[in-house]
Amino acid sequence: MKSLQSDDFRDRSIQADAQQMLRVARDAGIETVWDRLAAQLPQCGYCAMGVSCRNCAMGPCRVDPFGEGPQKGVCGADADVIVARNLGRSIAAGASAHSDHGRDILEVFAETARGQTSGYRIADEAKLRRLAAELGIAVDDRPTEEVARDVADELLESFGTRRDEVSFVARAPEPRRQLWKRLSITPRGIDRENVEMLHRTHMGVDNDYANILLHGLRTSLSDGWGGSMIATELSDILFGTPTPVTSQVNLGVLKGDQVNIALHGHNPLLSDVIVEAARDPELMALARAKGAAGINLVGLCCTGNELLMRKGVPMAGNHLMQELIIMTGALEAMVVDYQCIMPSVTDVAKCYHTRVISTADKAKFPGATHIPFDPHHGLEIGKQIVRQAIEAFPNRNPERVRIPDAPVSMMAGFSVEAILAALGGTPEPLVAAIRDGSVRGAVGVVGCNNPKIAQDYGHVTLTRRLIENDILVLVTGCAAVANGKAGQMMPEAAEMAGPGLRAVCQALGIPPVLHMGSCVDNTRILVLAAALATHLGVDIQQLPLAGAAPEWYSEKAVAIGAYVVASGITTVLGVQPPIFGSRNVVNLLADGLDGVVGARFAVEPDPEKAALLIRRHIETKRRALGLPFLEVPSTVTGTPAPVTA
Amino acid sequence: METVFVDAERCIGCLQCEYACAVEHSRSRDPAWAFMEDPPPRKRIHVEVGPTPASSFPNRCRHCDPAPCQLVCPTAAIARDQRHDVVLIDEVRCIACAMCAIVCPFDALTYHLAVDGGRPHTVALKCDGCIDRVRAGRVPACVESCKVGALVYGELNDLVRQGRRRETLTVLSAAAVRPTATPGIGTVDNWRSLSAAAAEVGRAGGAR
Numbered sequence: 091m092k093s094l095q096s097d098d099f100r101d102r103s104i105q106a107d108a109q110q111m112l113r114v115a116r117d118a119g120i121e122t123v124w125d126r127l128a129a130q131l132p133q134c135g136y137c138a139m140g141v142s143c144r145n146c147a148m149g150p151c152r153v154d155p156f157g158e159g160p161q162k163g164v165c166g167a168d169a170d171v172i173v174a175r176n177l178g179r180s181i182a183a184g185a186s187a188h189s190d191h192g193r194d195i196l197e198v199f200a201e202t203a204r205g206q207t208s209g210y211r212i213a214d215e216a217k218l219r220r221l222a223a224e225l226g227i228a229v230d231d232r233p234t235e236e237v238a239r240d241v242a243d244e245l246l247e248s249f250g251t252r253r254d255e256v257s258f259v260a261r262a263p264e265p266r267r268q269l270w271k272r273l274s275i276t277p278r279g280i281d282r283e284n285v286e287m288l289h290r291t292h293m294g295v296d297n298d299y300a301n302i303l304l305h306g307l308r309t310s311l312s313d314g315w316g317g318s319m320i321a322t323e324l325s326d327i328l329f330g331t332p333t334p335v336t337s338q339v340n341l342g343v344l345k346g347d348q349v350n351i352a353l354h355g356h357n358p359l360l361s362d363v364i365v366e367a368a369r370d371p372e373l374m375a376l377a378r379a380k381g382a383a384g385i386n387l388v389g390l391c392c393t394g395n396e397l398l399m400r401k402g403v404p405m406a407g408n409h410l411m412q413e414l415i416i417m418t419g420a421l422e423a424m425v426v427d428y429q430c431i432m433p434s435v436t437d438v439a440k441c442y443h444t445r446v447i448s449t450a451d452k453a454k455f456p457g458a459t460h461i462p463f464d465p466h467h468g469l470e471i472g473k474q475i476v477r478q479a480i481e482a483f484p485n486r487n488p489e490r491v492r493i494p495d496a497p498v499s500m501m502a503g504f505s506v507e508a509i510l511a512a513l514g515g516t517p518e519p520l521v522a523a524i525r526d527g528s529v530r531g532a533v534g535v536v537g538c539n540n541p542k543i544a545q546d547y548g549h550v551t552l553t554r555r556l557i558e559n560d561i562l563v564l565v566t567g568c569a570a571v572a573n574g575k576a577g578q579m580m581p582e583a584a585e586m587a588g589p590g591l592r593a594v595c596q597a598l599g600i601p602p603v604l605h606m607g608s609c610v611d612n613t614r615i616l617v618l619a620a621a622l623a624t625h626l627g628v629d630i631q632q633l634p635l636a637g638a639a640p641e642w643y644s645e646k647a648v649a650i651g652a653y654v655v656a657s658g659i660t661t662v663l664g665v666q667p668p669i670f671g672s673r674n675v676v677n678l679l680a681d682g683l684d685g686v687v688g689a690r691f692a693v694e695p696d697p698e699k700a701a702l703l704i705r706r707h708i709e710t711k712r713r714a715l716g717l718p719f720l721e722v723p724s725t726v727t728g729t730p731a732p733v734t735a
Numbered sequence: 736m737e738t739v740f741v742d743a744e745r746c747i748g749c750l751q752c753e754y755a756c757a758v759e760h761s762r763s764r765d766p767a768w769a770f771m772e773d774p775p776p777r778k779r780i781h782v783e784v785g786p787t788p789a790s791s792f793p794n795r796c797r798h799c800d801p802a803p804c805q806l807v808c809p810t811a812a813i814a815r816d817q818r819h820d821v822v823l824i825d826e827v828r829c830i831a832c833a834m835c836a837i838v839c840p841f842d843a844l845t846y847h848l849a850v851d852g853g854r855p856h857t858v859a860l861k862c863d864g865c866i867d868r869v870r871a872g873r874v875p876a877c878v879e880s881c882k883v884g885a886l887v888y889g890e891l892n893d894l895v896r897q898g899r900r901r902e903t904l905t906v907l908s909a910a911a912v913r914p915t916a917t918p919g920i921g922t923v924d925n926w927r928s929l930s931a932a933a934a935e936v937g938r939a940g941g942a943r
Contacts, residue, residue: 131784132791135747135883139926152882155923156745159882542788543936665933670926695933 103545111414141671173672174299182287184649189317203238209468277312314653342497343404355427358396367472392608408568419490423479428453443485500574502605528590531634531708537642546572548640555701560588631658631688640664745885748791755880789930796862804835821864
């Protein structure tokens with residue numbers, strides 16, 4: 091195998107495996123997401139500032155952000171209305187993506203409860219019964235399937251229009267629920283809020299930017315406390331509630347002598363049965379017959395996170411690794427479900443023997459083999475897919491195999507249940523550590539990769555600066571993979587943390603950066619925040635917490651940011667959202683919102699500065715709670731030692 | 736002398752001038768049909784990205800006088816229209832030798848199949864000052880499409896003077912004599928600086 095160097099492409103990614111594959115891409119002349127971004131520059135300023143509107147056929151329109159050209163669209167909408175409409179629709183798209191994912195899980199859960207599926211079962215009966223009790227469903231002496239049917243029916247109602255609030259709103263602390271009620275932003279039905287957002291942003295409906303944005307918060311809450319939360323909870327019941335597990339991460343998890351299958355996308359429904367199928371003795375024999383030593387499953391993006399959290403399946407990489415993994419030349423199949431799967435993967439796969447297998451009827455890819463997922467024949471379909479991958483193995487060209495570095499160990503599996511178990515069954519030890527200041531607070535570092543930021547630089551640097559300053563970091567999605575690759579997610583990484591957090595982590599045997607799951611699992615962070623607030627008898631906004639999305643790109647991230655802020659947690663974005671064409675919208679989101687929901691947005695691309703901003707915010711919250719607080723400098727002093735991946 | 740003037744500070748990279756230019760130089764001159772034509776119409780204005788992702792500059796032929804391209808053209812395909820002060824290429828005479836591109840101070844020439852002008856062959860293309868439109872009393876297509884005032888058309892000295900006035904106001908406002916910020920400019924500046932900061936984060940990652 092040719093040796094791989096990584097002295098190049100550091101402005102594209104901080105990760106050695108990505109840099110090595112970018113070299114392969116350059117040598118082979120294969121186009122990647124970074125090339126396409128460069129080709130798009132300059133990107134349209136109207137769109138980047140949010141002041142272009144394509145919502146009707148009197149348009150398209152745009153407003154001159156300099157204030158001299160047209161200031162209104164044909165309908166009369168000014169920059170405020172246009173920006174708010176566009177942001178509202180982004181939130182609705184993101185919330186819809188999560189919620190449709192949640193509905194897919196719920197439907198399979200409902201059918202499983204009726205005994206109509208193959209390959210699925212109630213894996214965590216205790217959680218099912220806890221959830222049922224929480225939802226007011228009788229559990230005593232009732233058969234599991236009957237309880238599950240009632241839970242399914244109750245949650246299906248959360249999608250409709252016959253309720254005043256979605257079921258899980260009841261989990262929010264009382265003062266928060268009262269605030270939502272006063273503001274009329276309690277989410278009533280998951281589908282309803284999304285549909286209403288599309289209605290409101292039709293020409294001539296909601297012409298008040300603040301009113302549109304308030305509904306944007308309600309729409310996002312229907313995701314955070316609705317669709318996403320349903321996805322998390324029911325995935326736990328169907329596939330098991332995560333418990334701490336150690337696995338490996340980066341492209342080095344691919345095996346040179348095995349059939350490699352990458353499971354990519356977001357939904358665990360099919361990938362979970364593929365894990366089962368890959369253990370099938372007949373298929374393992376077939377793999378050996380084809381010359382492979384075995385079948386190696388690896389995860390990509392959030393499907394990968396779902397499998398890593400529950401099964402310890404090794405993680406190949408996050409969003410920006412999806413093209414690069416194919417260039418290892420060692421990938422037999424990429425099985426995709428939906429969300430964040432670049433249309434380009436089939437183009438890259440054409441340069442290799444890799445088969446792209448699409449599985450969701452709502453997400454087809456020209457150039458892919460489509461094997462539709464059907465929960466009634468889950469295992470059968472899983473086997474069919476694994477067989478396809480095995481059959482591709484003899485087509486692998488050993489001359490082109492380039493598997494980078496050895497993988498890094500990472501710990502995952504920190505569901506709220508697992509965190510509470512690590513704490514001894516009660517949040518009190520964490521609360522005590524926060525109270526005495528050994529842990530200053532906690533920050534959710536979440537979100538995607540974006541080629542506008544050197545891959546993982548934002549995640550890894552921000553996370554390191556926070557743990558160094560005794561702030562516990564909770565990660566999901568691409569941010570979790572980034573930190574795992576940087577070695578920040580093993581219990582030994584406590585050495586990187588400040589003295590207070592280090593002692594707590596060492597006492598509990600946990601890393602200072604806790605993997606809480608996929609991007610729908612950001613709801614675990616909400617549940618934990620609500621539990622802490624309720625334990626302390628305060629609202630979430632009073633807690634020393636913050637959110638950060640240093641490298642976000644997707645509409646789903648917009649919905650997440652909005653529900654986190656609407657839940658009372660101030661959030662720092664690393665990439666500017668398309669709102670800067672409206673000073674009023676910027677002022678509302680970055681300032682005014684604090685007086686409405688007790689939290690706001692900030693934008694700070696530099697993770698060093700974002701860390702200071704977050705630390706100041708946390709100390710402000712500590713001070714207000716009457717806890718010991720520190721003065722945090724407002725500017726970065728000197729040149730901080732770079733964080734190495 | 737009337738010309739198209741560029742206020743680069745105002746360019747937000749929307750590429751609408753490129754689109755309008757290509758349509759103006761199509762056979763149909765109709766945005767709905769222009770892109771069905773074969774060969775496709777070509778733009779003669781080129782917006783390139785600057786040092787940061789949210790900076791850009793619309794580049795086109797500056798119609799120099801004397802024009803280096805005109806001086807070196809071996810077939811005398813390039814000539815000046817004295818009345819409108821624009822440099823024009825005769826596509827029938829052009830032999831696509833690229834001499835004009837070699838000497839152009841602005842790299843404003845491209846080579847494509849000619850849309851019209853006799854037998855189809857590759858010719859040098861560049862801004863013709865929208866001479867047909869100007870003759871009809873209209874402003875060039877790129878100027879018409881630019882809604883932020885990055886491309887303006889007028890008497891050169893008038894345009895320079897407008898810039899000088901802005902500059903004067905800026906200088907005086909820096910001396911705290913009077914505020915001059917136009918409405919909205921703050922948000923654009925904010926957008927630009929964040930974009931520049933994001934680009935810096937990329938380089939910072941690479942600096943390690």
